[in-house]
Amino acid sequence: MQxxxxxxxxFTGHYQRNxxxxxxxxxxCYPACRPTGHVDTGYCGRPVSVKVEYDDAxxxxxxxxxxxxxxxxxxxxxxx
Numbered sequence: 833m834q835x836x837x838x839x840x841x842x843f844t845g846h847y848q849r850n851x852x853x854x855x856x857x858x859x860x861c862y863p864a865c866r867p868t869g870h871v872d873t874g875y876c877g878r879p880v881s882v883k884v885e886y887d888d889a890x891x892x893x894x895x896x897x898x899x900x901x902x903x904x905x906x907x908x909x910x911x912x
Contacts, residue, residue, distance in 0.1 A: 835897065838881035839863075 837843070842864040849857040861870065862877040870876055882897050
């Protein structure tokens with residue numbers, strides 16, 4: 833199985849967080865500003881699309897994608 837972002841060019845190397853009520857912290861302009869342009873208040877961002885390819889056509893799978901963000905050095909430590 834292989835998964836990849838549909839538009840990887842939208843992502844940048846770093847993001848800022850905004851402070852929300854109840855401890856929620858959202859990434860600003862993630863993965864990029866809205867298609868209509870940047871907004872200063874509210875959420876500025878767009879959905880992330882992931883393409884998943886599965887080689888075994890004999891199996892019928894229902895897939896759901898989840899993402900988790902980790903510091904790069906932590907991922908390199910786990911994945912080598």
